[in-house]
């Protein structure tokens with residue numbers, strides 16, 4: 001296991017390029033299961049979740065080749081229509097192989113993902129949507145066993161207690177592409193990654209309308225062909241880099257980002273007093289001397305993303321004044337609070353609300369990463385803190401960020417990767 005040793009207080013400077021989106025890549029790789037043709041995905045980030053998805057496809061017998069940012073999938077010759085527990089348990093996104101397997105092969109055995117440190121993450125909406133398309137599903141031995149002679153379009157309301165679901169929308173949309181007739185997904189997730197997936201499916205010959213809105217209509221077709229596609233840039237990585245600049249009082253140019261997909265994050269940074277200027281495909285941040293605390297509530301897109309909540313908290317912890325951070329997607333997603341507290345942050349939790357009393361500066365400490373975005377928050381806090389921080393269990397960070405420690409080092413941060421004792 002590895003850790004990051006961060007000596008805080010260094011200003012960052014320069015230009016950094018955003019990698020391809022993790023959350024686009026994962027369901028798009030699963031979409032390769034819908035065809036017998038060659039699929040080519042470009043701009044794929046180099047991170048552990050992508051490796052896990054590739055292992056799942058290889059485990060089914062597919063030929064997958066990863067060369068730099070290019071992944072090719074040749075879906076010829078299946079060994080099994082199964083995604084085993086040992087792989088699914090490490091990454092929930094692998095559950096979205098269920099819809100494509102069912103639609104193309106009429107059967108699937110996919111492990112239930114199980115618990116997650118950011119709170120309960122059920123898959124009832126995935127199952128509800130696929131059942132509405134006519135799939136027979138049962139849960140046995142921790143697996144979803146699915147069968148369908150033929151899927152049939154219908155109208156599906158896909159909202160849960162916390163609103164729309166990104167991966168349930170992806171799963172059902174992919175399955176509906178090969179169903180007979182028209183499927184209408186109501187309360188569909190509008191996230192840019194769902195739109196990216198829909199655009200891939202359309203390249204494959206699917207007939208989809210309304211993607212990017214809460215009502216998506218899919219007219220089923222008999223077969224889908226392969227695709228060549230470049231994934232969109234990772235808006236969460238871009239947002240994390242913007243916060244890295246803000247928290248260290250640095251000027252940075254973040255290249256390759258799509259500001260039009262980052263409205264809520266950019267708006268909050270501006271409200272906090274950071275100068276953000278946009279040009280085609282790049283975002284420049286110039287922090288002001290004093291920042292203001294901001295209140296934020298996480299919501300489905302285009303609201304403020306839950307995947308940026310921990311990072312914004314790291315910034316607010318070092319912004320004098322009180323800010324209130326409300327989590328409306330995963331009410332328990334506050335594992336980073338106790339660790340930030342070890343660095344001197346003053347945060348009080350009241351249910352799904354965090355009340356942050358910002359201090360001038362945190363102080364470095366040994367801390368433990370608990371999940372992907374929490375680790376990013378601890379790294380950000382460490383960049384600005386006085387003294388040295390050691391962020392343990394950095395494999396969480398490697399699940400979802402493409403060499404972020406290397407990128408930050410190139411910008412002037414003092415970060416070392418080391419083996420844990």
Ligand code: UD1
Pocket residue numbers: 022023024026092093120121122123124125126127160161162163164165166167168189193306307329330
């Ligand atoms: C995706 C993202 C993840 C992000 C999350 C919310 C990927 C690979 N991951 O995860 O980074 O944090 O969206 O933006 O794209 N829910 C149910 N029943 C279900 C499914 C979800 O109640 O069957 C609930 C969840 O517990 C949560 C909310 O719906 O409260 C939204 O979750 P969802 O959009 O499904 O998250 P994921 O798609 O798993």
